[in-house]
Structure formats: structure tokens, C-alpha cells
Amino acid sequence: MLSDPIAALATPPGRSALAVVRLSGQRAFEVAAKVIEGFTSRHPRVALLASFHVPGGSTIDRGLYTVFPGPHSYTGEDLVELSCHGGLLVPTRLVSALHAAGARPAAPGEFTRRAVLNGKLDLVQAEAVGDLIDAIAPNQARAALRQLEGGLSRRLAELREALIETEALLSYDIDFPDEDDGPVSPAQIAGRIMDVAGRIERLIATSGSAERLREGALLVLAGRPNVGKSSLFNALLGSDRALVTEVPGTTRDTIEGHTDFLGWPVRLADTAGLWDSPDQIDRLGIEVSRRYLSAADLVLLCVDAGREVGSDERTITQERSSILVRTKSDLALAAGEGLPVSVVTGAGLGELRRAVAERVFADRISLADLEPALTRERHRIALSRARDALTDALACLGPVGEPVLAAHHLRQATSALEELLGVVDVEEVLDRVFGSFCVGK
Numbered sequence: 001m002l003s004d005p006i007a008a009l010a011t012p013p014g015r016s017a018l019a020v021v022r023l024s025g026q027r028a029f030e031v032a033a034k035v036i037e038g039f040t041s042r043h044p045r046v047a048l049l050a051s052f053h054v055p056g057g058s059t060i061d062r063g064l065y066t067v068f069p070g071p072h073s074y075t076g077e078d079l080v081e082l083s084c085h086g087g088l089l090v091p092t093r094l095v096s097a098l099h100a101a102g103a104r105p106a107a108p109g110e111f112t113r114r115a116v117l118n119g120k121l122d123l124v125q126a127e128a129v130g131d132l133i134d135a136i137a138p139n140q141a142r143a144a145l146r147q148l149e150g151g152l153s154r155r156l157a158e159l160r161e162a163l164i165e166t167e168a169l170l171s172y173d174i175d176f177p178d179e180d181d182g183p184v185s186p187a188q189i190a191g192r193i194m195d196v197a198g199r200i201e202r203l204i205a206t207s208g209s210a211e212r213l214r215e216g217a218l219l220v221l222a223g224r225p226n227v228g229k230s231s232l233f234n235a236l237l238g239s240d241r242a243l244v245t246e247v248p249g250t251t252r253d254t255i256e257g258h259t260d261f262l263g264w265p266v267r268l269a270d271t272a273g274l275w276d277s278p279d280q281i282d283r284l285g286i287e288v289s290r291r292y293l294s295a296a297d298l299v300l301l302c303v304d305a306g307r308e309v310g311s312d313e314r315t316i317t318q319e320r321s322s323i324l325v326r327t328k329s330d331l332a333l334a335a336g337e338g339l340p341v342s343v344v345t346g347a348g349l350g351e352l353r354r355a356v357a358e359r360v361f362a363d364r365i366s367l368a369d370l371e372p373a374l375t376r377e378r379h380r381i382a383l384s385r386a387r388d389a390l391t392d393a394l395a396c397l398g399p400v401g402e403p404v405l406a407a408h409h410l411r412q413a414t415s416a417l418e419e420l421l422g423v424v425d426v427e428e429v430l431d432r433v434f435g436s437f438c439v440g441k
């Protein structure tokens with residue numbers, strides 16, 4: 001059943017001052033009345049103090065509950081939020097009491113899924129809920145909030161509207177082919193399609209940096225053993241996560257750390273010895289390093305400040321998007337090129353962070369986040385499908401055109417946008433989107 005009552009802990013389990021439990025569904029108030037002493041739904045969106053107890057049994061806690069009658073709730077259904085003391089026992093007992101009273105444990109993402117099904121959020125906004133919760137950097141959170149407020153959704157809805165209108169004009173042409181004065185000529189219809197295709201193309205162009213913003217840009221530290229990669233890794237992360245060692249090539253695994261540079265999210269990877277080594281284990285390390293290098297959004301190629309840049313190192317700077325970092329600048333003056341840094345004095349670290357942010361998030365910075373952007377592969381794939389369908393539609397609109405086929409392609413483009421927004425109820429799409437959510441969301 002879609003609207004049966006569900007209940008789950010909405011805050012993380014473990015020791016905390018407070019915990020919040022959510023209950024939603026058609027009979028949510030009946031369930032609540034069995035657990036909350038003196039329960040009333042007559043005061044919506046007001047916190048009320050009450051005792052919570054096992055149905056017909058002992059008291060669990062005293063806390064606050066807030067009633068949100070549907071459709072004016074997160075899920076669009078009758079919803080109750082109970083806030084109790086935190087810790088391991090109390091919230092678990094409260095959730096069990098709600099289950100004993102007739103609610104079913106919620107599946108991961110089920111509250112947000114219901115919000116989508118009840119038209120409170122579209123799919124793109126639902127994804128933004130997850131992104132906001134997972135954000136570790138301020139700019140990431142800001143972008144998620146914009147998406148949640150509907151920036152991207154509005155843009156997609158406008159495109160869908162424009163396509164539906166064009167479809168209507170085209171079907172007029174199909175239904176009354178002999179009328180010379182159709183409402184709009186095929187050339188004008190083609191013009192409209194090209195306009196929408198251009199707007200879609202501009203959205204697709206945002207996907208690189210916007211996906212990077214959601215996932216964090218992958219920065220790979222590369223360079224010869226002992227050049228100071230692990231030390232730089234630690235200094236940039238601001239914690240002692242990586243093993244710092246003086247023995248050449250002993251950092252065998254690639255270590256990742258997450259942080260932000262000036263508010264922009266980065267994933268920092270310290271690769272094992274990239275350079276040839278007779279040791280078998282190091283070979284494995286080299287394999288991993290190469291995979292990381294090809295996946296990197298930016299390579300931080302580390303070369304000792306006191307040494308010339310070698311030809312192998314030069315190759316990397318030429319082949320990949322990279323910044324040449326001259327390490328240990330406290331020991332020697334950097335020979336010419338590159339950005340000198342020292343983890344001992346801290347010199348150059350701020351400049352390096354700024355240079356990285358400006359390189360990998362250049363277009364996000366210049367757009368100042370005002371323009372909606374595609375933050376997921378799912379968005380990019382759907383819009384590419386829409387764009388291809390529009391290209392096909394245009395091809396059918398020539399002088400010896402086939403308007404029926406053109407209309408078919410227009411419909412394909414519209415459905416790609418609809419699937420993206422979740423306008424059509426596609427269970428499979430919902431499963432994919434909500435598969436990664438946590439319980440209580």
C-alpha cells in the first residue's frame with residue numbers, strides 16, 4: 001500500500017541530546033494516538049508536550065510532538081514528528097512502540113519518495129534533499145539548496161512546456177495538411193525546436209563542473225617517492241590522515257581525503273609510487289596510481305623545489321590537466337616554473353588551494369551559481385536523449401518532411417524531460433533515485 005503508515009528515526013542513531021522520529025501515512029494520527037498521551041491533531045504545526053508510551057503499556061519518555069495534517073506536510077500525507085531524548089534506547093523504543101501501534105518500518109528514502117508521489121517535490125528536488133544532507137562544503141550545500149528551491153526544475157518545466165506547445169502546433173499541421181495558413185509554418189516550428197535544443201545544450205554544458213561540485217573534484221597528488229606528497233596531503237587536509245614516511249615508495253595504497261578549498265569540495269588522493277619499481281606490491285600500487293591519474297580532475301604534480309623538472313614529469317604536465325607544485329620550498333628556491341610550497345613553513349598552501357579552486361570550478365565561480373546546472377549523470381543522460389530526439393525531429397521537418405515522424409521525436413524529447421522530473425510515474429526511476437537514500441529521509 002502506498003499510503004500505509006510508516007515510522008522511522010530521522011536523526012542518526014547513537015548518543016545525542018535529542019532524536020526525531022517521523023510518522024507518516026493515511027492513518028498516522030490513529031497510530032500516534034496509541035503512543036502519545038492526550039494526542040490531538042487540532043493544533044497543526046505547533047509543538048505540544050506529552051508523554052510517549054508503549055501502546056497500552058509503560059512510559060518511554062516525555063517529549064514534544066508536532067502534527068502536520070496532509071497535504072501541508074513534507075510527504076503530503078498526515079505526518080507527526082516526535083522529538084524525544086537521544087541515545088540508543090529511548091528512540092529505538094519509541095520507534096518500536098509506533099510499529100506496535102500499526103506503523104510499518106520505513107524503507108530508505110520512503111518519506112521523500114512519498115513527497116514526490118504526492119507532488120510535493122519533483123525528482124530533481126528530491127535528489128537535492130540527498131545532496132544537501134551529504135554536502136561537506138559550503139558551495140556544495142548552496143547549490144543543493146538552489147536545486148531544492150526549484151531552480152533547475154523550473155528551467156526543465158519551461159523546456160517541457162515549450163516542447164508540448166510545439167507538438168501541438170505540429171499536430172495541427174498533421175491534422176490539416178491542406179491548410180496553407182496553418183498557425184505556424186514548418187520553418188517556424190523548426191525555429192522553436194532549435195531554440196529549445198540550444199537551451200538544452202547550454203544546460204548540458206554545465207554538467208561537468210556541476211557534477212564535480214556535487215561529488216567533489218578529484219585531485220591526485222603525483223610525483224617521485226619522497227618528494228613530499230604525503231606531507232602535502234596532510235597539510236592540505238589539515239589532519240594527519242596519511243602515513244608520512246622517509247623510506248622511498250613505502251606509501252603503497254592510495255589514500256583519499258575529503259575537504260574543501262575556499263568552500264569548494266575536493267577529494268584529495270595520495271597515490272603510491274607512480275614510478276617504476278621492481279617490487280611486486282609497488283607494481284600494484286602503480287596500476288592504481290595510473291587509474292587515479294586518468295580519473296583525476298586535476299593532477300598536483302609534485303617536484304622538489306631544488307631539482308629540475310624531469311622529462312617523465314614534464315610528460316604528465318603536458319598530457320593532463322595539472323598544476324606543477326614545487327615542494328620543500330623552505331630548503332631550496334624553486335628553479336623557475338611551478339608553485340612553490342612548504343609544509344614546514346606553510347608557505348604557498350593558500351595560493352595552491354586558491355589555484356586549484358579557480359582551475360576546477362572556474363565556470364561555477366564565474367556563473368556565481370545563478371544559473372541552474374546539471375548535477376548528476378542521470379540529468380545529463382536524460383537531456384542528451386532529449387537533444388538527440390530534437391535533432392531527429394528537425395531532420396524530419398524539411399521541405400519533403402515527415403511531420404508525423406517529427407511529432408514522434410518531439411514526444412521522445414518531452415518524455416526524456418518528464419522522466420527527469422518524475423512527472424510520469426516511472427517506478428524504476430524512483431527505485432534508482434531512492435536506492436541510495438537512508439531510512440528516515
Ligand code: GDP
Nearest residue numbers: 225226227228229230231244245328342343344
Ligand atoms: P612522499 O613519498 O612523496 O609521500 O614524501 P613524504 O611526504 O613522505 O616526505 C618525504 C620527506 O620529506 C619527509 O621526511 C618529510 O618530512 C619531508 N618533507 C616533506 N615536505 C617538506 C617540506 O615542505 N619541507 C621540508 N623541509 N621537508 C619536507
